[in-house]
Amino acid sequence: MPSPVPRNSVVIVGAGISGLSAAWELSGGANGPTDATPRIEIIEASEHVGGLTGTREFAERTVDLGADGFLGRRPEVVTLARELGIENQLEAINASGASLFLRGKLYELPTGLILGVPTSPKSLRSLRGLSWRARRAARRDYYLPRKFKVNGDVSIGAIVRAKLGEELALQVIEPMIGGIQAGRIDDLSAQSVFPALVTAAKSGGSLMRAMAKLGAAQPGPSNAAPKSQGAMFYSLQSGVGSLATALAEQLESRGVVLRRSTPVTALRRSVDEHYPWEVDTASTTTRANALIVATPAVVTGQLLGSHDARLKALLQIDSAGAVMVCFHVPRNEANLPSHGTGVLVPLATPWHDGESMMITAVTFLDRKWPRLMRDDDCVLRAHVGRIDDIRWEGMSDADLTTRVAKELATLFGSWPLESDSFVARWPNGLPQYRVGHEELVRNAKDAAGKLRIALAGNAYDGVGIPASVGSGRKAAQHVKTFLDA
Numbered sequence: 110m111p112s113p114v115p116r117n118s119v120v121i122v123g124a125g126i127s128g129l130s131a132a133w134e135l136s137g138g139a140n141g142p143t144d145a146t147p148r149i150e151i152i153e154a155s156e157h158v159g160g161l162t163g164t165r166e167f168a169e170r171t172v173d174l175g176a177d178g179f180l181g182r183r184p185e186v187v188t189l190a191r192e193l194g195i196e197n198q199l200e201a202i203n204a205s206g207a208s209l210f211l212r213g214k215l216y217e218l219p220t221g222l223i224l225g226v227p228t229s230p231k232s233l234r235s236l237r238g239l240s241w242r243a244r245r246a247a248r249r250d251y252y253l254p255r256k257f258k259v260n261g262d263v264s265i266g267a268i269v270r271a272k273l274g275e276e277l278a279l280q281v282i283e284p285m286i287g288g289i290q291a292g293r294i295d296d297l298s299a300q301s302v303f304p305a306l307v308t309a310a311k312s313g314g315s316l317m318r319a320m321a322k323l324g325a326a327q328p329g330p331s332n333a334a335p336k337s338q339g340a341m342f343y344s345l346q347s348g349v350g351s352l353a354t355a356l357a358e359q360l361e362s363r364g365v366v367l368r369r370s371t372p373v374t375a376l377r378r379s380v381d382e383h384y385p386w387e388v389d390t391a392s393t394t395t396r397a398n399a400l401i402v403a404t405p406a407v408v409t410g411q412l413l414g415s416h417d418a419r420l421k422a423l424l425q426i427d428s429a430g431a432v433m434v435c436f437h438v439p440r441n442e443a444n445l446p447s448h449g450t451g452v453l454v455p456l457a458t459p460w461h462d463g464e465s466m467m468i469t470a471v472t473f474l475d476r477k478w479p480r481l482m483r484d485d486d487c488v489l490r491a492h493v494g495r496i497d498d499i500r501w502e503g504m505s506d507a508d509l510t511t512r513v514a515k516e517l518a519t520l521f522g523s524w525p526l527e528s529d530s531f532v533a534r535w536p537n538g539l540p541q542y543r544v545g546h547e548e549l550v551r552n553a554k555d556a557a558g559k560l561r562i563a564l565a566g567n568a569y570d571g572v573g574i575p576a577s578v579g580s581g582r583k584a585a586q587h588v589k590t591f592l593d594a
């Protein structure tokens with residue numbers, strides 16, 4: 110009698126949103142497991158599941174420590190919430206708009222900008238706080254556009270500086286992009302981060318006119334993803350961090366093995382024909398037919414670099430650290446602008462003694478999410494950290510909080526120096542999609558596929574939660590093709 114074929118086994122390394130979503134898809138997604146479902150083991154280094162997402166109780170509210178919302182225009186998270194049976198937890202954003210801190214004052218950002226790029230002379234005129242030279246330089250693009258040839262991948266900065274001028278690029282576009290990536294426009298790939306800008310630049314004429322035409326096509330690698338109807342942004346009633354908890358619970362009830370506090374130390378090739386991989390931790394080895402590696406790119410490069418130089422190249426994807434300093438203050442002591450969900454602070458905004466401000470943005474959490482709104486008090490968070498600003502690393506939580514509170518007093522005219530607060534640090538939280546990113550990722554995925562490995566995570570297909578869910582599910586579909594072959 111022929112010996113029975115051993116059960117397929119897939120190991121997923123990393124239990125961030127990408128790794129958990131991969132496990133959900135591999136274990137049958139909405140339909141659940143079948144006899145053909147492989148044994149699935151997720152191995153996570155931390156005791157916490159959800160990676161860069163998480164929540165805590167603060168000021169009698171559940172607040173997010175990392176991501177606090179996700180784009181509704183992309184369907185991945187809304188679909189997943191429906192499949193998990195938690196769609197009743199979805200909470201639509203309650204406000205829109207933001208202010209920009211320019212020359213010592215807050216100015217309301219007008220509508221008609223796409224990631225800071227004006228789409229008409231009217232939207233440019235409404236962009237207050239800029240010098241007349243900056244307006245003149247940008248207006249020229251509409252009537253007498255400068256030439257800019259897009260050769261291969263170029264930076265966002267190269268396009269917008271050439272077409273719209275230095276000041277608009279640095280004072281408006283940089284803080285908008287920086288708010289998403291904590292990166293610099295002169296380093297970030299236009300193709301990977303803002304593909305609509307490349308399309309517009311390639312049209313050869315006015316960037317503003319071309320962006321206006323593209324209008325509906327939103328920026329970001331999300332362009333390739335299907336669109337959905339509904340609110341612009343969503344959160345969840347128990348915080349975005351609760352998505353990972355819900356996923357983990359349901360995966361475990363499906364029989365998926367989820368190991369916490371267990372770093373993977375090596376991914377080794379095996380001579381076993383059926384199980385070509387061995388996954389090592391400090392105390393165990395798991396055999397697998399295929400792997401999904403959903404760790405940060407640098408960890409993936411370390412684990413897989415010895416198998417192929419194109420995987421070693423993942424070590425080049427560096428990440429910016431981000432810190433969220435969250436405050437709870439009586440409403441009558443918070444002198445906030447009447448409009449919008451937050452404030453953006455341009456790079457190199459002067460502070461004292463030749464230093465620049467550390468805050469890059471402020472989010473009025475309770476204006477965004479109705480569940481956090483109270484009559485008498487409010488919660489907001491200040492964002493600190495950029496790829497080239499790591500001053501926070503050398504500061505204690507207490508010193509950082511004091512510094513940020515003083516900066517808030519400058520932004521808003523006054524701010525209580527003593528209040529409830531906490532600091533959430535995310536070292537290496539935001540991967541940088543530098544010029545050449547797409548090619549590097551394509552090569553790495555190709556090399557991984559040849560080894561029966563799928564890569565998942567925020568370093569490849571977009572930095573947000575929807576992109577991470579999509580990346581995980583795609584990786585699982587890829588692995589199914591290895592198992593079926």
Ligand SMILES: Cc1cc2nc3c(=O)[nH]c(=O)nc-3n(C[C@H](O)[C@H](O)[C@H](O)COP(=O)(O)OP(=O)(O)OC[C@H]3O[C@@H](n4cnc5c(N)ncnc54)[C@H](O)[C@@H]3O)c2cc1C
Pocket residue numbers: 122123124125126127128152153154155158159160161162174175176177178179180371372373374403404405408431432433535538539565566567568571572573574575577
């Ligand atoms: C401060 C901040 C705010 C953000 N805000 C938003 C937002 O508002 N909206 C939005 O859409 N997105 C936001 N994002 C982005 C979003 O949080 C991420 O894109 C997403 O959570 C990434 O998930 P991931 O699974 O790809 O990676 P990660 O969450 O980094 O998961 C990787 C996992 O791998 C584990 N790991 C590492 N090494 C090993 C090892 N050797 N063995 C086993 N496991 C290992 C890690 O512990 C981690 O759990 C924000 C990010 C940050 C940092």
